[in-house]
Amino acid sequence: MQGLHLTADCYDCSCSPGLLLDPIQLREFVMEQTLRSGLTVVGEKFHPFQAADGSAAGITCALLLAESHLAIHTWPERQAVTLDVYVCNFTEDNSAKASGLLNALVAGFAPARRQTHRLQRGSGADNQTLALEQLTPHTAYGTQLAPPLVQLQSPFQRIEIAESAEFGKVMRLDGAYMTSERDEFFYHECLVHPAALSHPHPRRALIVGGGDGGSSEELLKHPSIEQLTLCEIDPAVIQAARQHLQSVHRGALDDARLRHVAQDGFAYVQEAAPAAAANLRYDLILLDLTDPQGADGGALAADCYTLGFLHACRALLNPGGALVMHLGSPFHHPQRFALLRQRLGSVFSKVHPYTVHVPLYGALWGMAIASDSLDPLQLDSRAAASRLRERALGELQYYNENVHSALFALPNFVQNLGA
Incomplete structure (x- = not known):
């Protein structure tokens, strides 16, 4: 049965x-x-x-x-x-x-x-559910979850948080794994620090998505950050994270430097870009989004992967600023990886893709830093170590001065995607 x-x-x-x-x-x-x-x-x-x-x-x-x-x-x-x-x-x-x-x-x-x-x-006496996410029509990855601590349908998506034996508390949106207590640092540290550390003095930043607060927590470790705008469309995600994922955001969602905008990221950026004065632009923009095609066929964030949106983001960047986004799995989503890399290349002068294995996603995951001038490869291990000390970024579990360069060392099959 x-x-x-x-x-x-x-x-x-x-x-x-x-x-x-x-x-x-x-x-x-x-x-x-x-x-x-x-x-x-x-x-x-x-x-x-x-x-x-x-x-x-x-x-x-x-x-x-x-x-x-x-x-x-x-x-x-x-x-x-x-x-x-x-x-x-x-x-x-x-x-x-x-x-x-x-x-x-x-x-x-x-x-x-x-x-x-x-x-x-x-499921028997252990009351566990093997919860799978489709990586492709032919491949799935998952882990056993206890009965949900949170299970609700917001106006935007289905939100679930449940305990697991290996990952601790896990958040899923529309059936897709987003983050977990025990492996969140693989994704969040690598999304944030390669660009943030490469920037000599990031002051203002924008995160689109990221309602679990993990990317905000990492970015706010940089002492030069004066203001962080978190554009998360779904307040229910933030509320669920506040209550159940404290070990992911560590209070960052309530940091005085963070301003939450409950608005669609595409609309927010499109409206802000034409009127952005020099003192209202950002040094860093992080697109911490759900996939453009969700596990259940949804596409809540699809507009934020378009060429028009990337152009609008570029208009919101200060000179020397950078945009960071994830590209999907280069193995399971090679067409998406290549397409997004090409789109970034048509908007920005410099695009540097990199990869990290994310245990919860069950795959090697692609990210990219895009800018007109900032080049993360110019930050060698000695300079990276110096900045890590200056900014007191010692409590990191994945990223360090040697990992910085290693992230950008791509296998041949990844180098060829969208090149």
Whole structure:
């Protein structure tokens, strides 16, 4: 009876009307995605309904799977669909196949809004759930989580915080792993310090995203920082982090130098850029964003990866300033890595990609520093060590003067992506 049960309620679907009305078209789509996911169909039923006037009124379908079942109900009058995928994991783990199937179905129906749920069935006395995130349609990574301490649907996304044996408390947004207590320093230290230490005297900074407070905590370690603007669209993320992720932000979310702007990052930057006076620009801009394509098919931060947004960020930088962003995994997301690197290169004179393995993400992760003049490679280990001492940045768990240069030593396959 051990298994994974996934549901999705999809609203305002912009798919072809036939997927909601025509059982033949729906069957073709559903069978293709199910077989592509690696699940085994052993039976099927597609039943169309009719309205009182004889017109088509929706479809109920069920696939019997060797692994369990898939059920779909369409409401064309509401442009809505409900999806239900259940797989047994008793003899083998079919969780990644189920997640891949649900993601593919949701993408096909193209909802403007959706709500998803993930339930571990028959997990036994330990009450743990193996929570997987799809890195690609074919690969997933995850860890066992206890029942959620936080599980809520904000106006923007689904927020979950749960305990895990290896990572401590873990935050997920729309099913995607964001940060954990025990490995957050891999990501946050490497996102912040290579650029911040390379800058001789960073005073004003902007972080777009980063509601867990980890990147703010690292940036505020630099004593020259006078003002930090945290543009996080979702106040519920900050509230959850304040309550449950103190060991990640260490009080930085309430630091007097930090100003929280509860606004969409794209809108904030676009509005600020044309009117930015010299004394209102930033020395550093960090894009601490969710992925442009989330685990459940969402794209809350997609606009913040566009060429127009990067141009607007450049207009907000002081001379000598730099922008930092993550590019995704060069192995699992090579097209995204290459595209974002090329976009940065079309906006900034200098782009320096680098990589770090992030345990929670289960992958080598790419980042980049972009600037018109700041060059992190000009900071050698001796100068980096000197600045680390001057700024009293001794309490770091990953980054040091030797790691600084090593981060930019790229394997050949990474060097060639987007070059």
